[in-house]
Amino acid sequence: MAPQQGPAGPRRRLGAELRRLRLNADMTLEEVAERLTCSTSKISRLETGKGIPKLPDVNELIRIYGVTSDAEQDMLRRLVREGRTQGWWEPYVEGVHPERFVLDSPGRYPALETEAVVVRPFTTTFLHGLLQTREYATLLMAEMLPHHSAAEIERLVEIRMQRQRALLREEEPLRLAAVLDEALLNRQVGDREVMGRQLRILLELGERANVDVRVLPFDAGLHRALAGPFTVLELRDRLADVVYIEGAAGDSYLDSPADVKLYKEIHADVSARALDPIASRELLVRYLRRHTA
Numbered sequence: 468m469a470p471q472q473g474p475a476g477p478r479r480r481l482g483a484e485l486r487r488l489r490l491n492a493d494m495t496l497e498e499v500a501e502r503l504t505c506s507t508s509k510i511s512r513l514e515t516g517k518g519i520p521k522l523p524d525v526n527e528l529i530r531i532y533g534v535t536s537d538a539e540q541d542m543l544r545r546l547v548r549e550g551r552t553q554g555w556w557e558p559y560v561e562g563v564h565p566e567r568f569v570l571d572s573p574g575r576y577p578a579l580e581t582e583a584v585v586v587r588p589f590t591t592t593f594l595h596g597l598l599q600t601r602e603y604a605t606l607l608m609a610e611m612l613p614h615h616s617a618a619e620i621e622r623l624v625e626i627r628m629q630r631q632r633a634l635l636r637e638e639e640p641l642r643l644a645a646v647l648d649e650a651l652l653n654r655q656v657g658d659r660e661v662m663g664r665q666l667r668i669l670l671e672l673g674e675r676a677n678v679d680v681r682v683l684p685f686d687a688g689l690h691r692a693l694a695g696p697f698t699v700l701e702l703r704d705r706l707a708d709v710v711y712i713e714g715a716a717g718d719s720y721l722d723s724p725a726d727v728k729l730y731k732e733i734h735a736d737v738s739a740r741a742l743d744p745i746a747s748r749e750l751l752v753r754y755l756r757r758h759t760a
Contacts, residue, residue: 484542492533503524529543579702584639585644594651605621670748682747687741
């Protein structure tokens with residue numbers, strides 16, 4: 468099975484090309500917005516890949532920027548078409564409302580993860596979605612999203628289950644380098660049977676060549692990630708990498724080179740302080756025995 472493709476990649480590539488063309492034309496966002504008779508925020512969203520591109524708008528930008536190459540025009544229009552396709556996750560999130568402080572946009576993270584080749588999470592309170600069992604994810608979401616119906620929770624959980632297929636595909640499987648704070652292993656989700664199945668799945672996934680699971684033990688002491696959990700997404704096709712932070716004020720996405728570099732360094736720090744994969748596995752086995760005793 469080949470890697471799934473979504474619209475986030477084409478939108479970000481199109482945005483990068485449009486920004487390059489604008490800078491080459493020595494034009495400001497305000498000047499372009501005036502020529503296109505739209506707001507500067509619309510141009511900015513197109514350039515950052517956050518807006519849904521429309522062919523008439525891009526055709527007009529092609530004219531404004533003086534793009535004469537047929538090949539370049541065709542490339543820009545192709546990216547528009549690809550950027551308007553439906554992502555695999557969209558049927559699941561249709562009708563699922565955002566929830567302030569918890570669930571900003573249920574489709575945005577899956578869109579970025581679909582474009583990723585490596586995911587590097589550091590988690591402190593609960594397992595990353597790529598590692599969760601269906602039972603664990605359902606209990607977690609039901610607790611965190613009390614205003615959502617059981618049907619909405621089920622659809623959001625199904626997205627997580629579908630995301631995990633990327634770890635198991637034969638062709639170019641997604642690489643996962645997860646660092647788990649030992650604290651989350653002490654937090655029981657559900658009963659002992661739920662935790663037992665979760666830990667067994669965690670051990671099974673850790674045996675895969677593309678999955679690296681490390682536990683940061685309590686005795687590691689102070690470290691650079693004390694501010695909280697985060698996930699670094701390294702994206703394919705030379706797209707700028709992204710840092711995802713799930714916090715009390717909602718979801719944050721950082722994509723400036725300085726921010727991404729900082730969080731990669733922090734992840735490298737906690738990874739170096741964590742137990743190696745073999746020692747991490749031994750610790751997980753001890754927790755499995757504790758939860759199933």
